[in-house]
Amino acid sequence: MSEREQGPAGGAGRSRRRGRTPAYAWARTPPARLVRGAVQYGALVPILRFISPFTVIGKRNLAQLKGPAVFVANHQSHFDAPVCLAALGGRIRRRLVVAAAADYFYSNAVKGTAASLALGTVPFIRQGGGSRESLQMLKDLAKSGWSVLIFPSGTRGSGASGFKKGFAYIAVDAQVPVVPMYLHGLDQVMPKGSFLPLPGGVVIGIGPPIPPGDDYNELVRKAEAGVAAARTVVKRWEAG
Amino acid sequence: MPRNPFGNELFLPVFLRVMLLIVVGLLAVLVAQRRSLRVWRRSTLFLRARTWLVIGPLFVLAVFIGGFVAFLLATFVVLQGLSEFVRVAGIGRPYAYLLILWGQVGLLVAALARDFFGFLPFGFFILLTLVPILSGRVEDAHRQVADTLVGYVFVGLPMAYIVFVNSAETWGLNFLVIVTVSVAVADIAAYAVGAVLRGPKLVPRVDPSKTWGGVLGSLIGATVGVALLWPAVPEEWSVAAVVVLVLVLAVGSVWGDLTESFIRTAFRTEARSTLLLGYGGVLGRVASLLMAFPLCYYALILVGKLVG
Numbered sequence: 001m002s003e004r005e006q007g008p009a010g011g012a013g014r015s016r017r018r019g020r021t022p023a024y025a026w027a028r029t030p031p032a033r034l035v036r037g038a039v040q041y042g043a044l045v046p047i048l049r050f051i052s053p054f055t056v057i058g059k060r061n062l063a064q065l066k067g068p069a070v071f072v073a074n075h076q077s078h079f080d081a082p083v084c085l086a087a088l089g090g091r092i093r094r095r096l097v098v099a100a101a102a103d104y105f106y107s108n109a110v111k112g113t114a115a116s117l118a119l120g121t122v123p124f125i126r127q128g129g130g131s132r133e134s135l136q137m138l139k140d141l142a143k144s145g146w147s148v149l150i151f152p153s154g155t156r157g158s159g160a161s162g163f164k165k166g167f168a169y170i171a172v173d174a175q176v177p178v179v180p181m182y183l184h185g186l187d188q189v190m191p192k193g194s195f196l197p198l199p200g201g202v203v204i205g206i207g208p209p210i211p212p213g214d215d216y217n218e219l220v221r222k223a224e225a226g227v228a229a230a231r232t233v234v235k236r237w238e239a240g
Numbered sequence: 241m242p243r244n245p246f247g248n249e250l251f252l253p254v255f256l257r258v259m260l261l262i263v264v265g266l267l268a269v270l271v272a273q274r275r276s277l278r279v280w281r282r283s284t285l286f287l288r289a290r291t292w293l294v295i296g297p298l299f300v301l302a303v304f305i306g307g308f309v310a311f312l313l314a315t316f317v318v319l320q321g322l323s324e325f326v327r328v329a330g331i332g333r334p335y336a337y338l339l340i341l342w343g344q345v346g347l348l349v350a351a352l353a354r355d356f357f358g359f360l361p362f363g364f365f366i367l368l369t370l371v372p373i374l375s376g377r378v379e380d381a382h383r384q385v386a387d388t389l390v391g392y393v394f395v396g397l398p399m400a401y402i403v404f405v406n407s408a409e410t411w412g413l414n415f416l417v418i419v420t421v422s423v424a425v426a427d428i429a430a431y432a433v434g435a436v437l438r439g440p441k442l443v444p445r446v447d448p449s450k451t452w453g454g455v456l457g458s459l460i461g462a463t464v465g466v467a468l469l470w471p472a473v474p475e476e477w478s479v480a481a482v483v484v485l486v487l488v489l490a491v492g493s494v495w496g497d498l499t500e501s502f503i504r505t506a507f508r509t510e511a512r513s514t515l516l517l518g519y520g521g522v523l524g525r526v527a528s529l530l531m532a533f534p535l536c537y538y539a540l541i542l543v544g545k546l547v548g
Contacts, residue, residue: 050316050319051319053320188327194333196333196337198323198326198327198333198336198337198340199319199320199323199340200320200323200324200327201320201521
C-alpha cells in the first residue's frame with residue numbers, strides 16, 4: 001500500500017484502458033459505508049485483536065482533530081492498513097480512505113472491490129501521469145471531508161525517513177493537518193514475502209497533528225520527525 | 241456448550257476471591273511503593289496490576305462459562321504463546337505454521353477425541369518431518385524440527401493438557417481453577433518475597449534474578465492460593481493429595497520460570513511480545529502454569545493410587 005508499490009500498471013478494468021484512475025466512488029456511498037462499518041466492527045477489528053492485539057499510545061492526539069487529516073505511517077506489512085484503521089477508531093474510520101497500491105490491490109476487479117469495500121481503499125498510481133491524477137483524487141477527497149491514510153516511505157520494511165512528497169501535496173493543497181503514526185511489531189507479524197500472519201502484539205504510536213503550512217518540503221521534514229518522535233515514545237513504552 | 245456461570249455454586253466464591261486477591265495485591269503494592277498516584281500510574285507495576293484486573297475476572301468467567309468461550313481463550317493463549325516461542329527460537333515459517341496448527345489440533349483432540357491424546361507428540365513429529373522431506377531443504381532441518389518440538393512440548397501440549405483434564409475428570413474444572421489461580425499467586429509471591437528476602441541465587445547461570453527467597457515465596461504463594469480456594473477443593477482429594485499439590489505447585493511454578501529463562505538464554509534473545517501491558521509476552525505469564533499443570537495432575541493421580 002506504499003507509494004512506491006503503486007506501479008504504473010495502475011487502475012483496473014475499463015478505466016485503466018482509458019488511462020484514468022478508477023475512483024471507486026461507489027465505495028464511499030452510504031450503503032457501502034454501512035457494509036464497511038459492519039465488516040470492520042463485526043469481523044476485521046475483532047479478528048485483528050485476536051491475531052495481533054494492539055496497544056495505541058497517543059490516542060488523545062486524535063481528539064484535537066476537528067476535520068479531515070492525512071495520516072502518515074511507516075510501512076512494514078500488508079497488515080499495516082487494517083491495524084491503522086482499527087487503531088484510529090470508529091469516528092475517524094467512518095470517513096477515511098486508504099491510498100492503496102493500484103498495481104497490487106487493484107490488479108483485478110475482485111481484489112479491488114473487496115479492498116475498497118472492506119477497508120475503504122482507493123487506487124493510487126505512483127508513476128507516470130496516473131500518479132498526478134491519483135493525488136488530485138485524494139486532494140479532492142480531503143477537501144470534501146475525507147481523511148487519507150498513506151504510507152509515504154516507499155516500501156515495506158522502511159523506517160521513519162525517506163518519505164515521498166505525495167502526502168504533503170494532499171495536506172498543503174487541501175489545508176488539512178498531517179498526523180504521524182509509528183507502527184511497531186508488524187514486521188514480525190507479517191514480514192515482506194510472507195502471505196500468512198504470525199500472531200503477535202503490536203504497538204501504534206500516534207503523534208500530535210502537524211499543521212499543513214505552505215511548504216511541501218518542510219511538511220515532509222516535519223512528518224518524518226513526527227513519526228520518529230512517535231517511534232521514540234513507542235520504544236520507551238516498550239522498555240517499560 | 242457454554243454454561244451460565246451463576247449456575248455453578250463455585251463461581252461466585254471463586255470470582256470474589258480472585259477479585260479480592262487482585263485488589264489486596266494492588267493496595268499492597270501501592271502502600272509498599274509510597275509514590276504519588278500520578279507517578280505510580282506510569283510505573284510497570286501499575287500496568288501489571290491493570291493487566292491482572294483485566295485477565296483475572298476474564299479468565300474466571302471464561303472457565304466457568306466453558307464451551308467455545310473457554311476454547312477461544314485457550315486458542316488465544318496457544319496462538320500467542322507459540323508465536324512468541326517461534327520468535328524467541330527463530331523457527332522458520334513452515335515449521336512455525338505447523339506448530340501453531342498442531343497447537344490448535346491438540347486443543348480439539350483434548351476436547352473431542354481424548355482417545356488420541358497420547359498420539360499428539362508423535363503425530364506432530366511425523367508432521368514436522370514432512371517439511372524437509374517435501375521441501376528438500378535439509379540444511380539445519382534437524383535443529384528446526386527439534387526446536388519446534390521443544391515449542392510444542394513446552395507450550396502446545398501443556399495447553400492441550402489443560403483442556404484434557406478439564407474434560408476428562410469430574411473435578412477437572414476445580415483443578416483448573418485451583419492450579420491456575422495458585423500458580424499466579426505463587427508467581428507474584430515469589431517475586432515479592434524474593435525481592436525482600438533475596439538470599440542465595442538459585443541458578444545464576446540460567447537466571448540471575450531467581451533466588452532461594454523466591455522459591456520460599458512460591459511455596460507461600462501456592463499455600464495461600466490453595467487455602468484461598470479451599471471451597472473448590474473436591475471432597476475426594478485426601479489431605480495428603482492437597483499437601484503434595486501445594487508442594488508440586490510451588491516447585492512446578494519455579495521450574496516453569498526457569499525453563500523459560502533457559503530457553504531465552506539458550507537462544508540468546510530477549511525478544512518479547514508487547515501483548516500484556518507491563519509484562520511483555522504471554523509466554524512469561526503462562527510458563528509456570530504450563531509446567532505446573534501436568535506435574536500437579538500426575539502428582540494427584542499418583543497420590544490417589546498410593547493412598548487409595
